[in-house]
Amino acid sequence: MACTGNSDANSDDPEPEIVIEGSITMDNNGASEYVVTAITGDGAEASINSPNPEITLVIGGRYTFINNSGASSHPLDFRNEDRTKLLGQSRSSGFFDDDPDAEIIFEEDTITFTLTEQLASELFDYVCSFHPGMNGSVSVIQN
Numbered sequence: 001m002a003c004t005g006n007s008d009a010n011s012d013d014p015e016p017e018i019v020i021e022g023s024i025t026m027d028n029n030g031a032s033e034y035v036v037t038a039i040t041g042d043g044a045e046a047s048i049n050s051p052n053p054e055i056t057l058v059i060g061g062r063y064t065f066i067n068n069s070g071a072s073s074h075p076l077d078f079r080n081e082d083r084t085k086l087l088g089q090s091r092s093s094g095f096f097d098d099d100p101d102a103e104i105i106f107e108e109d110t111i112t113f114t115l116t117e118q119l120a121s122e123l124f125d126y127v128c129s130f131h132p133g134m135n136g137s138v139s140v141i142q143n
């Protein structure tokens with residue numbers, strides 16, 4: 001049989017991009033605190049079980065936030081410095097809702113998105129849309 005020149009292990013393929021994937025599990029203490037209860041995968045850092053911790057994410061990473069406090073009880077939103085919604089679980093619309101590169105996916109209590117350069121340049125904090133005191137900063141770093 002003639003060789004077509006194609007194979008699954010083509011040595012001319014470019015190096016695969018480094019993919020960072022992490023998941024951050026959140027819960028709540030009443031209506032005043034989010035806490036991060038677990039982090040898995042790569043690229044996310046936060047103080048575990050501390051009230052409203054700063055969360056650090058790597059630009060270009062794809063992140064899943066598992067909101068065990070309940071997306072309907074404590075909707076997790078991400079905002080810019082003007083406290084305007086960029087994306088999140090509340091019903092109001094966000095700037096990045098339809099951004100194909102951020103590729104936001106909602107599933108029950110989870111929200112997954114890619115931290116694009118553009119999103120990273122805007123991202124400032126997270127907040128519960130019902131309880132403004134449930135709020136912490138998000139910092140972004142280069143890979």
Ligand SMILES: [Cu+2]
Pocket residue numbers: 031073074075128129130131134
């Ligand atoms: Cu809340």
